[in-house]
Amino acid sequence: DCTTELKFMVLLKKDRGSEQNHINVKISDIDVDLYPEDHGVIVKVNEMEISNDNLPYKDPSGSIKIDRKGKGVSLYAPSHGLQEVYFDKYSWKIKVVDWMKGQTCGLCGKADGENRQEYRTPSGRLTKSSASFAHSWVLPSDSCRDASECLMKLESVKLEKQVIVDDRESKCYSVEPVLRCLPGC
Known part of the structure; x- marks a missing residue:
């Protein structure tokens, strides 16, 4: 709802x-x-x-x-x-x-x-793939200690490609958060 x-x-x-x-x-x-x-x-x-x-x-x-x-x-x-x-x-x-x-x-x-x-994410964005859509709805865990919870979190990821914007090197980050394993999991 x-x-x-x-x-x-x-x-x-x-x-x-x-x-x-x-x-x-x-x-x-x-x-x-x-x-x-x-x-x-x-x-x-x-x-x-x-x-x-x-x-x-x-x-x-x-x-x-x-x-x-x-x-x-x-x-x-x-x-x-x-x-x-x-x-x-x-x-x-x-x-x-x-x-x-x-x-x-x-x-x-x-x-x-x-x-x-x-394929609308919780933020309202329309995704193209069913996998990224499903991952956007995963409820992440706060820690690795609770084995009953998902051991993942959504975070922005730095992309390997660097671009030049207004004559300055810039770092690129994912627009949508990406599902990643929690540190130590």
Whole structure:
């Protein structure tokens, strides 16, 4: 959600050990974690695990519903802008309600059906490659000590080429920050 209200946020994280995806959905003051296990998906709402026997689950306000769907789990929160967030061991899919189309950003783009300008970075710049687009949305870590975080950061990089501008040698730096490993990692 890229509106001023910021009704929801969906974060995707790849586990380093298992190479499997984990999803975190933030809606209002509710934090939902979805991650795979041997026989399905584990669901946690505000750090409390919801067993498969307790699905479907509805939050106290009734605006968020979580239920089994096929081999995975779906979260529904249409009043918050999320039609469905589906997650299973091998895939994930996010659908927004019609009134949110064109008001989203991130890896899913604007969700407006237009695909020529989908590669917008957080700064609003349009990139040409899918790799630089994806890297621009990585949330970097502050240190190498937390193994659960990405051990990378975005920084401007000095380019090897030197140019002369107004009869003076100048150093060139990347226009967009580049994803780099943290020192010591």
